[in-house]
Amino acid sequence: MAMVKVVEVGGRGRAMVAAVPIAAGQVLLAESPLLLYIDASAAASPSPAFCDHCSRTLPSLSPSIIPCPSCSQAAFCSSACASAASHPPHVCQALRKLQSSAIDLHSQTQLRFLIAAYNLVLAAPSLFQQLLQMEGSSVIDSHAVFLHPFIQELVKSWPLQNVSVQLTGALLQKDNRNAFAIMAPSSEPGVRRVRAYALYSQASFFNHDCLPNACRFDYVDDPDKPNSSIFIRALHDISPGNEVCLSYFPINWNLAERRNRLLQDYGFECTCERCVVEDQWDDEGEGHCNTEEEDLHLGHSEHKGDEEMDDDDSENAADDFPHAMFFVKHLCPVEDCGGTMAPIPPEQLVEELGSGCSRSMECNMCGYLRTNEEFLQDLEEHKGMET
Numbered sequence: 001m002a003m004v005k006v007v008e009v010g011g012r013g014r015a016m017v018a019a020v021p022i023a024a025g026q027v028l029l030a031e032s033p034l035l036l037y038i039d040a041s042a043a044a045s046p047s048p049a050f051c052d053h054c055s056r057t058l059p060s061l062s063p064s065i066i067p068c069p070s071c072s073q074a075a076f077c078s079s080a081c082a083s084a085a086s087h088p089p090h091v092c093q094a095l096r097k098l099q100s101s102a103i104d105l106h107s108q109t110q111l112r113f114l115i116a117a118y119n120l121v122l123a124a125p126s127l128f129q130q131l132l133q134m135e136g137s138s139v140i141d142s143h144a145v146f147l148h149p150f151i152q153e154l155v156k157s158w159p160l161q162n163v164s165v166q167l168t169g170a171l172l173q174k175d176n177r178n179a180f181a182i183m184a185p186s187s188e189p190g191v192r193r194v195r196a197y198a199l200y201s202q203a204s205f206f207n208h209d210c211l212p213n214a215c216r217f218d219y220v221d222d223p224d225k226p227n228s229s230i231f232i233r234a235l236h237d238i239s240p241g242n243e244v245c246l247s248y249f250p251i252n253w254n255l256a257e258r259r260n261r262l263l264q265d266y267g268f269e270c271t272c273e274r275c276v277v278e279d280q281w282d283d284e285g286e287g288h289c290n291t292e293e294e295d296l297h298l299g300h301s302e303h304k305g306d307e308e309m310d311d312d313d314s315e316n317a318a319d320d321f322p323h324a325m326f327f328v329k330h331l332c333p334v335e336d337c338g339g340t341m342a343p344i345p346p347e348q349l350v351e352e353l354g355s356g357c358s359r360s361m362e363c364n365m366c367g368y369l370r371t372n373e374e375f376l377q378d379l380e381e382h383k384g385m386e387t
């Protein structure tokens with residue numbers, strides 16, 4: 001039974017709400033992509049190369065790598081990926097032409113998306129319809145006008161009925177509003193490279209909140225997990241009917257950064273409780289310039305997800321900083337990481353406790369595992385800073 005369902009919410013379009021009680025740490029959605037495409041910079045760099053179907057890193061010399069028989073643009077990490085991939089000769093040809101063009105890498109990435117999207121019309125029409133149902137205005141911006149002649153040329157021999165600038169514009173909007181970046185695992189904190197982008201039928205319905213109650217995990221290059229699948233995990237208990245939201249970017253971004261990104265890329269002005277509070281700081285000129293450091297140390301939380309905190313915690317609350325506890329609890333303490341700490345899934349927690357460990361929170365970016373003791377220590381440090 002699905003743990004979340006899609007509903008209409010006034011002013012926010014479709015939204016995901018809990019269909020059943022969801023426990024902290026529970027994976028409420030796991031999904032493989034409807035469409036995945038490799039970033040052009042990642043595709044252009046000779047090493048490491050990535051599987052064209054799931055974006056897994058391809059080891060440089062492995063007998064299990066399956067090169068595309070008709071082009072040098074694609075290779076697959078396994079026979080399962082090679083057979084699941086939709087990489088027919090007309091796609092090879094388009095990618096080959098694109099790779100040899102002089103067009104900039106950002107535009108090449110968008111053209112890679114358009115090649116994958118137009119190929120879906122032929123390979124999986126029902127998935128193409130799902131893509132068309134995703135959020136995204138039908139405005140044709142100047143970039144769509146610029147890219148359209150290129151994609152027209154790249155797909156001109158394909159048996160497509162409609163390759164209009166309107167459709168190209170609409171598809172680019174779907175990509176802008178709904179794509180998730182698939183990053184290389186972070187070996188160095190703060191340095192993260194996009195290798196691919198993926199669009200998911202269900203995960204595209206999650207709205208944004210600057211104090212999210214869920215976050216995304218992926219397990220890129222983990223041999224035991226599907227490489228491009230997305231796992232949405234609850235940050236705390238969520239009651240049926242409550243909306244489940246993600247943050248569309250790292251939770252420690254300041255107000256100006258968040259506003260710019262949400263307006264420019266997602267076309268809305270955020271009115272979440274955190275934005276309302278932080279907006280007041282600016283208006284009142286209190287000097288809260290929303291630097292990352294300040295975001296880490298702000299008061300306590302009144303966020304609905306933190307009701308399990310001790311009453312003692314709230315006694316230390318500074319009224320100006322009502323969401324600080326959210327950051328103490330959920331911002332990864334690893335320097336420059338910016339990831340979100342989520343409780344580990346309940347079944348994993350039982351295993352951890354059984355083996356005598358008390359690691360209970362995991363970072364969705366660097367994978368850092370925090371014990372309860374470390375969390376209590378962070379809490380004490382935070383309280384010390386307040387007094």
Ligand SMILES: C[S@@+](CC[C@H](N)C(=O)[O-])C[C@H]1O[C@@H](n2cnc3c(N)ncnc32)[C@H](O)[C@@H]1O
Pocket residue numbers: 011012013014015134135177178204205206207208209265266267268269270271
């Ligand atoms: C990934 S989609 C989320 C699902 C979308 N609401 C739908 O109807 O399909 C992203 C879009 O949802 C809308 N959205 C997301 N979070 C929102 C929020 N907090 N307030 C208003 N609109 C929001 C914006 O239009 C944004 O571009």
